[in-house]
Amino acid sequence: MNPLFKSTVLFLLAAAAASPAPSQTSTPAARSVPDPGKLLARSDLSRNGWESYEVVTVIKNYVDGELKEEGSFDTSIKGDDRTLVKFLNADVKGQYLLMLEDAMWIYMPNTRKPIRITPLQRLLGNASNGDVARTRYAGDYKASLKGEETVDGVECYVLDLAAQREGATYNRVELWVRRVDARPKKAEIYLSSGKHYKTIFYDAFSTVHDRLLLTQMTILDRLREGSKTIMTFSGYTPKEIPEKYFNKDYLEKLR
Amino acid sequence: MRLARQAALAVIGFAFLRAPANAQPLQYRVSLVDEGTYYRLNNASPFNPGNTVVPQATWGNVGNTGLYLGSGVLSTLLGFTATSGDISLPRYDFAVRELALDVSLGEALDLVVGKKILKWGTGYAFNPTGVVEPQRSPSDPSDRLNQNDGRNLVSLTAFFGKTSLTAVYLNDARYANSSLQWGKNELALRAYSFLGGLDISLIGHYSEGDRLELGANSSYVIGDNLELHGEILGKKGSSALFHPIVSSDNPGQIFDSYPYVPLYADSREIFLKTLLGGQYTLENGLNLALEYYHNAEGLSVQEWKRWMNFVKFQDAVQSGAVPVSPDLIVPSRMNLLWSLLTLSTRGTMRDYLFARGAYSDDTWGCEVIFFMNANDQSIVAIPTLTWKAGVSLSFYLRYAAYSGRDGSEFGSLFTTCSITLGLGVQL
Numbered sequence: 001m002n003p004l005f006k007s008t009v010l011f012l013l014a015a016a017a018a019s020p021a022p023s024q025t026s027t028p029a030a031r032s033v034p035d036p037g038k039l040l041a042r043s044d045l046s047r048n049g050w051e052s053y054e055v056v057t058v059i060k061n062y063v064d065g066e067l068k069e070e071g072s073f074d075t076s077i078k079g080d081d082r083t084l085v086k087f088l089n090a091d092v093k094g095q096y097l098l099m100l101e102d103a104m105w106i107y108m109p110n111t112r113k114p115i116r117i118t119p120l121q122r123l124l125g126n127a128s129n130g131d132v133a134r135t136r137y138a139g140d141y142k143a144s145l146k147g148e149e150t151v152d153g154v155e156c157y158v159l160d161l162a163a164q165r166e167g168a169t170y171n172r173v174e175l176w177v178r179r180v181d182a183r184p185k186k187a188e189i190y191l192s193s194g195k196h197y198k199t200i201f202y203d204a205f206s207t208v209h210d211r212l213l214l215t216q217m218t219i220l221d222r223l224r225e226g227s228k229t230i231m232t233f234s235g236y237t238p239k240e241i242p243e244k245y246f247n248k249d250y251l252e253k254l255r
Numbered sequence: 256m257r258l259a260r261q262a263a264l265a266v267i268g269f270a271f272l273r274a275p276a277n278a279q280p281l282q283y284r285v286s287l288v289d290e291g292t293y294y295r296l297n298n299a300s301p302f303n304p305g306n307t308v309v310p311q312a313t314w315g316n317v318g319n320t321g322l323y324l325g326s327g328v329l330s331t332l333l334g335f336t337a338t339s340g341d342i343s344l345p346r347y348d349f350a351v352r353e354l355a356l357d358v359s360l361g362e363a364l365d366l367v368v369g370k371k372i373l374k375w376g377t378g379y380a381f382n383p384t385g386v387v388e389p390q391r392s393p394s395d396p397s398d399r400l401n402q403n404d405g406r407n408l409v410s411l412t413a414f415f416g417k418t419s420l421t422a423v424y425l426n427d428a429r430y431a432n433s434s435l436q437w438g439k440n441e442l443a444l445r446a447y448s449f450l451g452g453l454d455i456s457l458i459g460h461y462s463e464g465d466r467l468e469l470g471a472n473s474s475y476v477i478g479d480n481l482e483l484h485g486e487i488l489g490k491k492g493s494s495a496l497f498h499p500i501v502s503s504d505n506p507g508q509i510f511d512s513y514p515y516v517p518l519y520a521d522s523r524e525i526f527l528k529t530l531l532g533g534q535y536t537l538e539n540g541l542n543l544a545l546e547y548y549h550n551a552e553g554l555s556v557q558e559w560k561r562w563m564n565f566v567k568f569q570d571a572v573q574s575g576a577v578p579v580s581p582d583l584i585v586p587s588r589m590n591l592l593w594s595l596l597t598l599s600t601r602g603t604m605r606d607y608l609f610a611r612g613a614y615s616d617d618t619w620g621c622e623v624i625f626f627m628n629a630n631d632q633s634i635v636a637i638p639t640l641t642w643k644a645g646v647s648l649s650f651y652l653r654y655a656a657y658s659g660r661d662g663s664e665f666g667s668l669f670t671t672c673s674i675t676l677g678l679g680v681q682l
Binding site for chain 2: 089091104113118171242
């Protein structure tokens with residue numbers, strides 16, 4: 001065997017043994033271990049800049065690269081457990097989604113009646129009701145630190161999230177958050193049956209009112225290959241929203 | 256009760272005074288539905304043998320345009336309906352379905368005055384606690400033709416976090432013959448709260464000249480997929496009108512005047528309406544709903560049989576199979592027509608099952624409804640296929656089949672099936 005080739009192979013084997021592959025999970029034992037609950041709470045800040053605010057959400061659903069569905073929503077969020085989503089598309093004008101604690105209702109103007117629904121039910125494309133309405137994971141899931149990993153060149157902590165309340169959208173989530181500031185990078189979603197359900201990429205962030213907030217995320221449906229949903233968030237506005245807006249009885253009064 | 260009316264009028268004036276002058280931007284919704292239906296008539300129907308008693312169309316077209324306008328505190332829903340068919344001239348109806356002032360009297364108190372649709376029930380196809388609601392049909396729970404009308408009311412709601420208290424005064428007053436004609440005074444109260452994941456409402460309703468009704472409804476979600484709901488409403492006695500034949504074993508009678516009477520007005524029996532239901536959503540998005548409804552004011556199996564035998568007796572008189580004096584032929588025909596008033600679109604007997612399966616994707620929607628009389632096992636099946644041609648435009652094909660054995664409720668209706676082609680536009 002050529003000695004140069006032999007030494008090259010030995011060098012590569014040694015290098016491979018010395019450093020983990022970029023996509024492989026490593027244990028964080030060598031570093032100080034961050035509190036997973038605090039990491040998750042910090043991660044939530046990139047979707048929730050204020051205690052009470054409004055944001056415009058646009059959802060576009062693509063199948064095999066072709067735009068199939070598009071929807072726009074005005075979302076009002078107050079505290080950890082109150083969200084009101086107003087549907088803006090012509091075919092669903094006047095429709096609202098209300099989240100209060102663990103419960104969700106949908107209000108349709110033609111039936112004039114709020115109907116209890118579950119967070120997992122599809123809102124548009126691959127986006128579940130909970131993807132729009134339940135923006136704070138810290139209260140919904142118990143986090144544990146699974147390891148560290150580099151995703152697309154970004155060093156991340158890997159959190160394993162297990163649902164700890166009825167209203168949590170998903171049963172189990174693996175969440176990658178940036179080491180540097182805990183912003184979410186990617187999530188893998190699993191159903192209670194254990195099926196791999198979705199992959200979420202947190203694509204873009206922008207500075208709004210001095211806060212770095214999520215402006216785009218992409219959801220890939222693992223049960224329907226070729227289906228991709230892009231959610232964009234704009235018009236973040238801190239605003240005091242009256243408490244009664246989050247009472248189910250008030251839905252019929254909204255326009 | 257005159258005092259109640261005067262108080263209602265005073266509140267209307269107060270609401271106008273409280274209405275803020277700065278109008279919010281105008282919100283609007285336009286819905287347009289047009290559908291053509293072919294009906295296959297049931298010539299063996301005892302209510303309409305040979306299509307001779309109440310002639311039915313074999314085809315018809317219904318077009319409805321609904322316009323919702325809302326600005327500031329004022330909102331209205333206007334409806335324009337055009338109907339035509341093979342046995343009648345085209346008809347055009349305009350209706351103000353809603354016209355209401357909705358005024359906030361502070362952070363936690365709201366006042367509504369005018370004509371408005373309120374819904375209090377948790378059920379999908381049935382709504383026993385919907386004491387302030389317009390009538391609903393289980394074969395069309397979503398009111399696809401926008402036929403539901405609001406009721407004249409004054410409503411005051413106080414909000415306390417996850418709880419609210421509502422008091423409503425209702426009066427179906429109408430303007431006719433150049434004067435305002437007052438209807439019955441009604442008062443309804445509701446306490447609603449969301450406690451530990453449970454949606455719960457307690458309801459009371461009193462209509463002038465009737466007994467007090469008390470009820471409750473609730474809904475709850477278990478896990479990711481299952482929603483359960485229930486309603487109960489009860490009152491001592493019943494003001495519902497019954498044909499006296501339901502308590503007689505002699506069907507061979509011809510009544511000489513309008514026969515309906517409140518048979519159980521003085522009864523001490525508690526008449527209950529109960530609903531139990533749930534819906535389950537599968538991982539692929541298929542939604543399944545099931546409801547059971549019991550109405551103690553409906554006819555029992557025996558009462559239905561007595562009434563059906565009475566109807567068949569009138570049929571026999573009309574066909575000459577039962578010879579009677581010639582001067583009884585016309586009264587017998589009137590008896591046959593009156594007997595139809597026993598039928599209700601919400602079901603005439605006591606126990607019903609409703610099932611619905613619905614699935615939709617970006618382009619197609621599919622819904623199948625089964626509405627079954629659990630007392631005689633007759634059934635209505637309604638599959639609907641919807642094609643979403645665009646964000647605002649959809650087309651649908653709806654088939655309705657009525658079946659049941661001889662003398663059963665849905666097996667005796669005027670049609671055996673119908674097929675509908677429709678389009679819907681939302682702007």
